[in-house]
Amino acid sequence: xxxxSVVTGRFLQAFLLLIxxxxxxxxxxxxxxxxxxxxxxxxxxxxxxxxxxxxxxxLDQPIWRQYLVFLDNVVSGNFGTSYIYHLxxxxxxxxxxxxxxxxxSVAMLIAAPFGTGLGLIAGRRRGTLLDRTVLRAxxxxxxIPSFWLAMMLILVGAILTGWFPSGGRGSTASFLGQDWxxxxxxxxxxxxxxxxxxAIPNIALIARLSRSGTIEVENLDHTRFCRAxxxxxxxxxxxxxxxxxxxxIVTIIGLQFGGMxxxxxxxxxxxxxxxVGKLLIDSIQLLDRPVVMATLTFIAVAFVALNALVDxxxxxxxxRVRLSSQR
Amino acid sequence: MKLGNLIRAGVLCxxxxxxxxxxxxxxxxxxxxxxxxxAELRIATSYKLMTLDPHFANLNENTSLLSHIYERxxxxxxxxxxxxxxxxxxxxxxxTRWEFKLRENVRFHDGSEFTADDVGYTIERIRDVLxxxxxxxxxxVSGIKAxxxxxxxxxxxxxxxxxxxxxxxxxxxxVMNRPSEGYQTTEDLNTGRSSIGTGPYRFESWSSGERLRLxxxxxxxxxxxxxxxxxxxxxxxxxARVAALxxxxxxxxxxxxxxxxxxxxxxxxxxxxxGAARVNFVQFDVSRDTLPGVTDKSGKxxxxxxxxxxxxxALAMATDRGVLVDKILAGYGTAAAQVFPNxxxxxxxxxxxxxxxxxxxxxxxxxAGFPDGFNLVLAGPAGRYPGDAESLQAIAQSWARIxxxxxxxxxxFSVFNSKRAAGEYAVWYGGTSGEAVDVILHALVAxxxxxxxxxxxxxxxxxxxxxxxxxxxAEGIKEGPERNQALAEATxxxxxxxxxxxxxxxxxxxxxGPRIGSYVMHPRGWTTAMQTxxxxx
Numbered sequence: 001x002x003x004x005s006v007v008t009g010r011f012l013q014a015f016l017l018l019i020x021x022x023x024x025x026x027x028x029x030x031x032x033x034x035x036x037x038x039x040x041x042x043x044x045x046x047x048x049x050x051x052x053x054x055x056x057x058x059l060d061q062p063i064w065r066q067y068l069v070f071l072d073n074v075v076s077g078n079f080g081t082s083y084i085y086h087l088x089x090x091x092x093x094x095x096x097x098x099x100x101x102x103x104x105s106v107a108m109l110i111a112a113p114f115g116t117g118l119g120l121i122a123g124r125r126r127g128t129l130l131d132r133t134v135l136r137a138x139x140x141x142x143x144i145p146s147f148w149l150a151m152m153l154i155l156v157g158a159i160l161t162g163w164f165p166s167g168g169r170g171s172t173a174s175f176l177g178q179d180w181x182x183x184x185x186x187x188x189x190x191x192x193x194x195x196x197x198x199a200i201p202n203i204a205l206i207a208r209l210s211r212s213g214t215i216e217v218e219n220l221d222h223t224r225f226c227r228a229x230x231x232x233x234x235x236x237x238x239x240x241x242x243x244x245x246x247x248x249i250v251t252i253i254g255l256q257f258g259g260m261x262x263x264x265x266x267x268x269x270x271x272x273x274x275x276v277g278k279l280l281i282d283s284i285q286l287l288d289r290p291v292v293m294a295t296l297t298f299i300a301v302a303f304v305a306l307n308a309l310v311d312x313x314x315x316x317x318x319x320r321v322r323l324s325s326q327r
Numbered sequence: 328m329k330l331g332n333l334i335r336a337g338v339l340c341x342x343x344x345x346x347x348x349x350x351x352x353x354x355x356x357x358x359x360x361x362x363x364x365x366a367e368l369r370i371a372t373s374y375k376l377m378t379l380d381p382h383f384a385n386l387n388e389n390t391s392l393l394s395h396i397y398e399r400x401x402x403x404x405x406x407x408x409x410x411x412x413x414x415x416x417x418x419x420x421x422x423t424r425w426e427f428k429l430r431e432n433v434r435f436h437d438g439s440e441f442t443a444d445d446v447g448y449t450i451e452r453i454r455d456v457l458x459x460x461x462x463x464x465x466x467x468v469s470g471i472k473a474x475x476x477x478x479x480x481x482x483x484x485x486x487x488x489x490x491x492x493x494x495x496x497x498x499x500x501x502v503m504n505r506p507s508e509g510y511q512t513t514e515d516l517n518t519g520r521s522s523i524g525t526g527p528y529r530f531e532s533w534s535s536g537e538r539l540r541l542x543x544x545x546x547x548x549x550x551x552x553x554x555x556x557x558x559x560x561x562x563x564x565x566x567a568r569v570a571a572l573x574x575x576x577x578x579x580x581x582x583x584x585x586x587x588x589x590x591x592x593x594x595x596x597x598x599x600x601x602g603a604a605r606v607n608f609v610q611f612d613v614s615r616d617t618l619p620g621v622t623d624k625s626g627k628x629x630x631x632x633x634x635x636x637x638x639x640x641a642l643a644m645a646t647d648r649g650v651l652v653d654k655i656l657a658g659y660g661t662a663a664a665q666v667f668p669n670x671x672x673x674x675x676x677x678x679x680x681x682x683x684x685x686x687x688x689x690x691x692x693x694x695a696g697f698p699d700g701f702n703l704v705l706a707g708p709a710g711r712y713p714g715d716a717e718s719l720q721a722i723a724q725s726w727a728r729i730x731x732x733x734x735x736x737x738x739x740f741s742v743f744n745s746k747r748a749a750g751e752y753a754v755w756y757g758g759t760s761g762e763a764v765d766v767i768l769h770a771l772v773a774x775x776x777x778x779x780x781x782x783x784x785x786x787x788x789x790x791x792x793x794x795x796x797x798x799x800x801a802e803g804i805k806e807g808p809e810r811n812q813a814l815a816e817a818t819x820x821x822x823x824x825x826x827x828x829x830x831x832x833x834x835x836x837x838x839x840g841p842r843i844g845s846y847v848m849h850p851r852g853w854t855t856a857m858q859t860x861x862x863x864x
Binding site: 154 | 386458463466517534574760783
């Protein structure tokens with residue numbers, strides 16, 4: 001019973017979120033400017049061309065009617081046709097998804113173990129040189145802007161040393177009907193720099209979080225009892241401390257992963273990585289409303305799903321959550 | 328002790344970083360780039376190919392890349408003179424009838440022969456079939472009444488009214504292959520299955536806004552390419568294009584920012600550049616009685632000062648184009664006094680951009696009744712043209728020397744256009760390009776007249792009957808020196824009245840690496856594999 005109400009509550013929340021998001025996105029894009037000037041070549045178009053294009057796209061209608069038409073189409077699963085690419089908007093988003101997904105996943109696969117490990121060790125050896133180094137490095141990694149980090153990675157990794165390519169996806173291999181870079185050596189090679197640019201701030205964030213968690217848990221009674229029982233420090237760290245600090249870490253990993261899916265705009269642009277973030281920012285610049293709306297909807301759904309996943313994980317990780325739901 | 332700790336911490340930090348990098352860089356370092364086929368030409372372009380429909384939008388973004396696959400009846404060479412393409416010759420039969428003789432033994436990529444019927448199909452598709460918003464080329468063919476083919480290699484085109492520069496119009500239109508039935512839709516073409524032209528390259532694969540792969544057409548009628556395959560990568564970020572060229576990941580990169588040229592040259596790549604067949608200018612609203620943001624020095628609104636040619640002349644005289652060209656464009660620009668760079672057909676040798684003359688500008692302004700100057704808002708797009716937003720600042724500074732306080736106001740291109748269309752601007756920075764001088768004059772300077780289609784870009788609603796008559800007369804003359812002379816004279820007449828202040832013709836800048844011997848620039852700004860010559864030939 002409780003479970004059902006939680007789930008319906010979740011769905012209701014998600015629905016309201018989507019409605020609010022679509023309204024804000026729709027009105028926001030509308031008030032920026034008129035997309036028709038990006039569709040016709042303003043340098044050669046006649047006023048007649050502009051007028052016809054406006055009518056063809058339905059931009060001559062009042063905004064509320066355009067919104068209703070949009071909602072009507074979305075209900076029947078149609079986000080409209082991109083003004084710029086003349087392809088179905090949702091297909092465009094899906095086509096860009098593999099690039100983003102693999103970039104974000106690789107970045108998180110680097111960031112999560114590295115960050116947690118560094119944080120555990122630093123927290124365990126509080127006050128040592130290693131701890132101070134991790135702390136200082138994480139402050140600088142968090143405070144440098146991502147575009148600068150990306151530029152520096154290109155400068156060092158590509159231009160000065162020539163080790164890595166400066167951008168693009170490299171060669172791809174087909175899997176599940178989509179093109180993936182991580183399946184080819186050349187593609188993996190292209191992944192290194194952008195994934196590092198995304199991973200470094202996350203390593204820092206996760207390391208700080210797990211460090212403070214470790215310090216807190218190390219002082220709790222149960223850790224002392226473990227120590228008194230004679231468990232090895234490593235076993236205490238991995239079997240007792242780690243599960244106890246993992247709830248906030250999983251939460252932040254979920255949030256950051258969602259953020260990377262949607263808003264890795266800077267890294268994707270600088271490395272010309274053709275992902276969802278880049279599509280979103282390009283479409284905003286070109287006022288390509290169908291694509292913007294499709295992307296935003298996808299992002300909102302992804303965030304909701306990730307949050308649900310994180311909650312599920314909490315139940316797995318934290319016996320108290322399981323116990324309370326069984327009661 | 329403290330310092331020692333800090334140093335040790337630093338060393339450890341670097342160590343950690345290098346371990347991290349070491350772990351992620353487990354594959355051999357030489358793999359990148361070299362793994363790809365050496366014979367492939369790799370180009371990083373700023374032009375994003377948005378659709379595979381060659382008739383969808385008249386934008387360099389599309390036409391630049393699609394010109395590898397599709398061809399035109401007529402081409403424009405680097406001096407913008409017409410030269411044969413799929414048509415070998417053309418002549419007017421009467422005022423309203425043109426005959427085009429087509430090239431023999433031209434085959435489409437699917438093996439079918441190119442005939443007059445395909446030209447008819449192309450015109451019909453643009454004129455009758457494509458629906459807005461895919462109407463970029465309609466204005467070129469809307470005046471065509473009938474198309475007939477006396478024999479398979481001759482096309483006779485009949486127009487409603489005389490169109491003396493019809494051949495020029497065909498230098499913009501890609502010829503498609505007539506399918507067995509009906510007309511190809513944009514959706515069909517975007518699948519990539521039917522991208523069939525006569526061009527030097529065949530379509531291989533694409534991904535919208537990302538990349539395009541082409542393979543050499545071995546049965547091409549003209550000079551065959553030296554590259555078996557060509558891959559275009561769309562890289563919109565200029566710094567990323569420069570980086571890709573510096574590291575040798577691509578052989579050619581276009582639209583190089585002028586400020587990066589020096590450092591790029593140091594790293595090895597060479598540079599080609601040419602003055603663009605386009606102009607950036609300041610345009611005035613000369614029609615409304617009062618204008619937003621235009622006030623006297625005390626802030627009270629005043630009557631539209633730009634109706635007075637003396638004011639426009641004074642502002643033109645007080646514009647320091649040297650700063651724009653030398654400082655903002657770092658030398659990769661040409662000061663403008665007309666719509667195309669001097670020397671191209673239809674330009675006037677008498678119009679040259681001189682240094683600013685503040686004294687005379689001030690006295691002109693006094694004669695016009697503004698001895699103290701006035702305030703205005705100078706609007707413009709940001710990030711659309713090289714040097715756009717910076718130019719607003721520079722122009723405002725030079726106008727301040729004659730007492731005109733200009734407040735620069737830059738906005739993203741689409742916002743700028745929406746606001747300009749809504750009448751929120753009094754004077755603004757703009758840019759335009761076209762196939763020829765008359766096309767630009769027709770749109771930018773001629774009086775707005777929807778019936779005749781003139782003045783489409785004359786947003787300031789400048790009207791000059793004498794100029795309109797001269798332009799109409801020039802447009803009635805057949806392509807050639809006489810027409811060019813008439814256009815030059817019309818330009819001189821209009822520019823004396825200063826409906827716009829031409830600022831500069833920015834340069835197209837292309838960088839190319841060691842595998843390229845030379846790159847032939849085109850003033851229209853296209854980036855194509857055909858313009859490259861491999862090194863060592």
